[in-house]
Amino acid sequence: MVEFDVPEVDYTRYTNRQLAAIPLAVLAVALLVIAGWTAATGVPVDRGIDFTGGTELRVGVDAPSDQAAREGIRDAFSAEPESIQSIPAEGTYVVTFQQGVSGVQLEEEANAAGFDVLSRDSVSASFGGGSQLTALGGVAVAFLGMSVLVFLMFRTFVPSVAVVISAFSDIVVPVALMNLLGIELSLGTVAALLMLIGYSVDSDILLNNHILRRSGGFYESTHRAMRTGVTMTLTSISAMIVMTITASIVGIGLLSAIGTVLVFGLATDLMNTYMLNLSLLRWYKFEGVKR
Amino acid sequence: MVSIRENWRVFLLVVVLLVSAFALFSPTMGGDDAATGNQADQATNLVYGLQLSGGTRIRAPLDGYVAAGVDVPTDADERSQLEATVAENLDGTLPRDVEARPTGTYGTSEQGTIEVTQPNVTRAGFTAALDAAGVEYDDGEVYQGVSDQTREETVEVLRNKVNQAGLSGGSVQSVSSATSREYFILIEVPGEDSSEVIDLIEDRGTVRIDVYPQLRDGERIDERRRAVLNQEDFRNIGTATEAERSRGYYVPVSIRDSVAPEFEGTMVETGVAQPGGSTCRGGADGWRNSSDPCLLLVVDDQVVNAFGMDSDLAADMQNRQWSQSPRFRLTTTNFSESQEVALNLRAGALPANVNLSTGAGTSSFISPGQGERFKSNSLLTGLFAVFAVSGVVFLRYGSARVALPMIVTALSEVAILLGFAAAIGYPLDLSVIAGFIAVVGTGVDDLIIIADEVMSQGEVRSRKVFQSRFRKAFWVIGAAAATTIIAMSPLAVLSLGDLQGFAIFTILGVVVGVLLTRPAYGDILRALLTDDR
Numbered sequence: 001m002v003e004f005d006v007p008e009v010d011y012t013r014y015t016n017r018q019l020a021a022i023p024l025a026v027l028a029v030a031l032l033v034i035a036g037w038t039a040a041t042g043v044p045v046d047r048g049i050d051f052t053g054g055t056e057l058r059v060g061v062d063a064p065s066d067q068a069a070r071e072g073i074r075d076a077f078s079a080e081p082e083s084i085q086s087i088p089a090e091g092t093y094v095v096t097f098q099q100g101v102s103g104v105q106l107e108e109e110a111n112a113a114g115f116d117v118l119s120r121d122s123v124s125a126s127f128g129g130g131s132q133l134t135a136l137g138g139v140a141v142a143f144l145g146m147s148v149l150v151f152l153m154f155r156t157f158v159p160s161v162a163v164v165i166s167a168f169s170d171i172v173v174p175v176a177l178m179n180l181l182g183i184e185l186s187l188g189t190v191a192a193l194l195m196l197i198g199y200s201v202d203s204d205i206l207l208n209n210h211i212l213r214r215s216g217g218f219y220e221s222t223h224r225a226m227r228t229g230v231t232m233t234l235t236s237i238s239a240m241i242v243m244t245i246t247a248s249i250v251g252i253g254l255l256s257a258i259g260t261v262l263v264f265g266l267a268t269d270l271m272n273t274y275m276l277n278l279s280l281l282r283w284y285k286f287e288g289v290k291r
Numbered sequence: 292m293v294s295i296r297e298n299w300r301v302f303l304l305v306v307v308l309l310v311s312a313f314a315l316f317s318p319t320m321g322g323d324d325a326a327t328g329n330q331a332d333q334a335t336n337l338v339y340g341l342q343l344s345g346g347t348r349i350r351a352p353l354d355g356y357v358a359a360g361v362d363v364p365t366d367a368d369e370r371s372q373l374e375a376t377v378a379e380n381l382d383g384t385l386p387r388d389v390e391a392r393p394t395g396t397y398g399t400s401e402q403g404t405i406e407v408t409q410p411n412v413t414r415a416g417f418t419a420a421l422d423a424a425g426v427e428y429d430d431g432e433v434y435q436g437v438s439d440q441t442r443e444e445t446v447e448v449l450r451n452k453v454n455q456a457g458l459s460g461g462s463v464q465s466v467s468s469a470t471s472r473e474y475f476i477l478i479e480v481p482g483e484d485s486s487e488v489i490d491l492i493e494d495r496g497t498v499r500i501d502v503y504p505q506l507r508d509g510e511r512i513d514e515r516r517r518a519v520l521n522q523e524d525f526r527n528i529g530t531a532t533e534a535e536r537s538r539g540y541y542v543p544v545s546i547r548d549s550v551a552p553e554f555e556g557t558m559v560e561t562g563v564a565q566p567g568g569s570t571c572r573g574g575a576d577g578w579r580n581s582s583d584p585c586l587l588l589v590v591d592d593q594v595v596n597a598f599g600m601d602s603d604l605a606a607d608m609q610n611r612q613w614s615q616s617p618r619f620r621l622t623t624t625n626f627s628e629s630q631e632v633a634l635n636l637r638a639g640a641l642p643a644n645v646n647l648s649t650g651a652g653t654s655s656f657i658s659p660g661q662g663e664r665f666k667s668n669s670l671l672t673g674l675f676a677v678f679a680v681s682g683v684v685f686l687r688y689g690s691a692r693v694a695l696p697m698i699v700t701a702l703s704e705v706a707i708l709l710g711f712a713a714a715i716g717y718p719l720d721l722s723v724i725a726g727f728i729a730v731v732g733t734g735v736d737d738l739i740i741i742a743d744e745v746m747s748q749g750e751v752r753s754r755k756v757f758q759s760r761f762r763k764a765f766w767v768i769g770a771a772a773a774t775t776i777i778a779m780s781p782l783a784v785l786s787l788g789d790l791q792g793f794a795i796f797t798i799l800g801v802v803v804g805v806l807l808t809r810p811a812y813g814d815i816l817r818a819l820l821t822d823d824r
Contacts, residue, residue: 194781
């Protein structure tokens with residue numbers, strides 16, 4: 001059996017500044033992307049119909065080619081579809097419409113065009129707006145609760161702040177990536193962002209715990225924490241990659257949305273934990289404590 | 292050799308797994324759960340939500356406006372006067388669309404309210420009508436929607452309608468949004484097309500009988516068409532039946548004894564019950580132009596049929612015999628109309644309109660075939676995710692002794708959660724399945740922490756060494772679990788669409804994992820690693 005082991009990184013070759021520079025630069029770029037997006041579109045991230053209101057139809061179309069099916073779909077509805085997404089494994093299409101035409105009417109139009117309506121999901125603008133507020137509040141409360149808990153657990157400023165900054169970056173970077181890759185904010189992605197708050201701090205807590213609460217040298221503790229932590233994160237990332245791919249092939253949007261955002265977040269976390277968090281801890285351990 | 296005292300955590304896990312298996316597979320548990328309105332699967336006791344079983348879900352507000360904190364007179368006459376005045380000042384609104392309730396009529400806390408349930412009324416129109424009627428109100432206390440009582444009555448009527456229409460497993464409830472004072476009616480009907488459900492609930496379903504008197508000597512005895520029977524005057528509604536002799540269909544009904552004599556009198560006066568009976572030759576379209584006396588069956592203010600009276604019934608009425616046992620037939624021209632009339636009479640009229648048109652709520656429909664596909668595909672997705680986890684863990688440890696119990700333990704968490712879902716009849720949806728996958732993810736993470744900690748720093752020679760290492764590992768696991776629970780709890784509490792299930796099952800999985808399965812994995816690992824007996 002092929003065993004893999006987490007390679008030992010020789011951290012002594014890098015200064016704290018060098019280590020922290022890369023994750024902080026990535027965070028800065030991510031914040032810039034989000035700020036730019038807000039300036040350009042008025043919202044920090046594009047919202048899907050869960051929040052803006054609209055209708056998503058899943059239809060089975062009997063057409064000789066993908067091209068013909070898409071044309072058929074465009075012709076069938078009185079409203080212009082916002083997007084048409086093909087799910088080849090099922091031979092179906094997911095068509096989304098912005099708020100405007102009622103979902104029931106769109107369903108009737110699809111039936112009239114001879115499509116097989118497999119599912120329909122309509123959200124009104126006002127209901128979506130309410131959900132958006134709730135979701136934002138939920139993310140804020142979750143993040144605040146996590147921060148308080150981390151401070152209570154470590155009871156020292158620098159290590160706690162290191163975890164909180166890492167977690168913040170773990171959320172911000174995936175949001176920026178969502179913008180760049182055209183993934184809309186949906187209930188699924190909000191769930192994934194919340195999940196990240198809980199998921200991504202695990203490896204940070206592990207690292208802090210090994211360095212602060214265990215006997216042994218800094219680098220030895222770091223290596224042991226990394227062995228475990230990197231295995232954990234890699235396991236989760238591979239599970240989420242497989243889930244994302246399978247779910248997109250079979251057309252389960254919720255699962256692929258959750259998977260995608262978690263993959264982004266966990267990959268970011270790998271960088272943040274072992275570069276940003278680690279450099280802050282090393283500074284704290286070797287210089288901060290003496291002050 | 293294997294002592295229960297030493298391995299009690301493993302034994303506890305086995306016992307809980309057996310209980311879960313019982314909850315999942317025992318035919319004595321579960322079954323059709325009427326309360327949640329979802330049907331149980333045959334092989335297991337799992338209940339599937341609409342996403343996985345197919346069906347229609349509609350969440351919509353009720354039309355209307357309410358002014359709360361209003362001083363409403365307790366005297367019934369003054370009150371109906373007030374209702375009439377408000378209605379007069381609103382276009383197309385009848386007094387029955389306006390309801391005034393004095394303080395304390397409904398519950399102890401509710402203050403006096405005036406509400407209008409006519410769907411076309413605007414906020415400005417309503418406040419203008421209140422001003423015109425001289426009602427003092429606080430502008431901040433006027434809100435869109437209906438009063439608590441009207442909402443509950445509407446839910447009750449909708450429930451009746453869903454049941455009467457034979458939509459098995461359908462459920463109706465009132466839900467409120469987390470952020471505002473908005474209330475929605477949530478209707479879920481498994482396995483049904485959305486058009487069927489919308490047809491059922493889009494109309495108020497008021498049924499009324501009007502009389503149009505006979506033309507005699509060139510003029511009508513009474514020029515006005517007027518209502519003679521309202522919905523509440525009917526009792527004992529029969530089932531829609533095909534008429535034996537003539538073409539057409541009917542619903543056998545009887546009338547309350549209290550209104551029967553008056554109705555009988557009116558029938559005789561207006562010429563409907565004349566010797567030899569009467570015929571309404573115009574029918575539903577031409578009754579207005581005919582000289583015949585007509586009884587009009589009016590559903591949602593539309594005349595659906597117009598008919599006369601046969602000679603036997605007319606004779607009974609003439610003799611004033613009929614009111615002794617007041618029964619007759621409501622005839623319609625087709626069967627579905629008969630069914631609709633019967634259903635509306637039995638279920639009652641909706642006190643308020645369910646707003647489906649302006650799209651203030653949400654609605655979704657999933658075909659049963661699509662639900663079935665979601666079910667198998669999400670299972671496939673979950674299995675693949677577990678394979679991926681297993682693959683990485685095997686590669687990392689290179690030892691089935693460590694890795695295999697890890698996978699088995701993580702899966703046992705899912706088995707326990709499935710048993711729990713079956714026991715309480717929680718409907719499984721895609722979001723719950725996402726929660727299961729998340730649980731496997733966090734579970735394996737924690738097991739990796741335990742395995743690494745226990746196997747670090749050389750061989751585990753004694754139980755003492757094992758215990759101390761296990762305890763160290765547990766601090767991290769507990770901390771990680773606490774952050775996950777904190778992060779997911781907003782979703783579990785807030786009503787954010789489908790995501791509640793995801794949060795609830797992720798939290799439950801973490802709790803089950805920390806208290807039960809992850810400690811048990813520690814015991815298993817110890818049994819495999821220590822030489823100490």
